[in-house]
Amino acid sequence: MADYVLVTDGTADLPGRYFEELGIEVVPMEFLMGETSYQHYSDAREMSFDEFYTRLKAGEKVSTTQINYYTYEKVFTPILEKGLDILYLCFSSGLSGTYQASLLAAETLMEKYPGRKIVSIDTLCASIGEGLLVYRAGQMKKAGMSMKELEAWVYENRLKVRHWFVVDDLEHLRQGGRISAAAAILGTALGVKPLLSVDTEGKLVNTAKLRGNKKILETFCQKIETDGYKSSEQTVIVGHAANPEMAAKLKETLLERGLIGDAIVADIGPIIGSHVGAGMCALVYTSDKDLVKE
Template identity: 30%
Template sequence: MQKIAIFTDSACDLTDAELNEYGIRFLPLQIIYNDSSYRDRVEISADEVYGNLEKEVPKTSLPTGTDIDALFLELKKEGYTHAIGVMISGGLSGTANSVKLMAEEYPEIETYIYDTKNLSISEGIMALKAAKMVKDGLSFEEIKEALPEEKKSVDTYYCLATLEYLIKGGRIGKVSGTIGQMLNIKPIIYVNEEGVYVTLDKARGTKQAYMKLVSILKENLEKTKCKVYVMHGGAKKEAQDMVERIKDLPGILSLEFRQISPALGVHTGRGLIGIAVERIFG
């Protein structure tokens, strides 16, 4: 009989309550400063990371080999025969590949690493879907087959408050970035099918950028009902304002807001606002 474990990483933006309710294990990414490093959500909180950005912009890195090894040792001890890792996009992090290599050291646990080609709550939703399938009695093979189809129902769109951190991180040219800042350009980004950031649209100023986010949400709601998440990176008030702005739109089945993992936020800076949709068909 199959005993299937589901695990993810700390970029998933699931709450501790959600992880505990569905028995999802998670691997902490690393938040690395010049003189110290921390395990995301274990040794440092998102609030602490965002609060310190003015002093120092940290780097992010993969979960440690020690943490990955400890996870598989724990699963082995608890008698799991199969494991499914629902991971941050391989186009943004080497986490999925690193865990896949480590899993080969535990041949007694048949492991499938699913690259969500996304991050944040879009990744988290996929982990929840996988965990719910386990509870519903689906087999390891059935869940592997279902995940790519389920992914088609999930997207997240982000509005950046500043281009400063993309410039610092080398993710945008200094010249074009400086011009964009001078013109008060606010890009709307999302993660494409290859699992990398792309610019979906651009807006002149924060007000217009928020209008574009709402417009994107409405386009989704016109097609089908959705569960909606408002995401923020150190911008709680703006997220709450966005919730108030969209809460009465027809077709929203549920609506909540939560903070984005520093895995995204350190590259985009404080003030990031996102809207995630989980389209519910049928």
């Protein structure tokens, strides 16, 4: 049986060293800022996180696109030419058309390389939630799990990932159609920040309104305490969009209370950052229960 490579995309906001350690390939994703198009890689080689958020806060407009066939071909072809199969964990179909594009690319490339297999899975996860699922999958692969076994594991666990995001800049949510203009203006005036999550269809949902960092920290702690599976043994991911102080405080609080085993702190990249704006802070972990459609 042929060996395989685990692949994900640029929205899986996991620090690059973890992809390297686990042998995971990453398909870059494109964003347009000013008049220039950039590819976002996990090491932010074409634009640093600092530069991106500095320019975003200065009012520059950003647009993003789904991954096209030629980008998939560039990443997948060298793997296939080595006689290896591909297990691709893709950004949520509830937030992008990338998954459908990956299926078309996989079909074309498997015709070009008969005998090779490309399996694309809709993770129904986003940002560091996708990153956490990929991280755990990478550990399973490194431990010797076969491609078929890992495919089954991902399907079994993708709805066990819990996403919690608090957004600081409501204007980007308004521009993306997530909240109304009136809600953005009122929320900004009152200092209210929405608590967002991801539902069973991989779509972003607004679950609550929070005011003040103390309330935000307490809410994150309460969420993992009630819904995390053996959370005191888990390595979770804390993500931030140019808000390292809040991320560090969240990690410190979770550790002090014995709610987690450890936390990876991750920068939120331009693909997600363009939609949530600077200041966002997030926590993802796993539960022992699937999300339930409400």
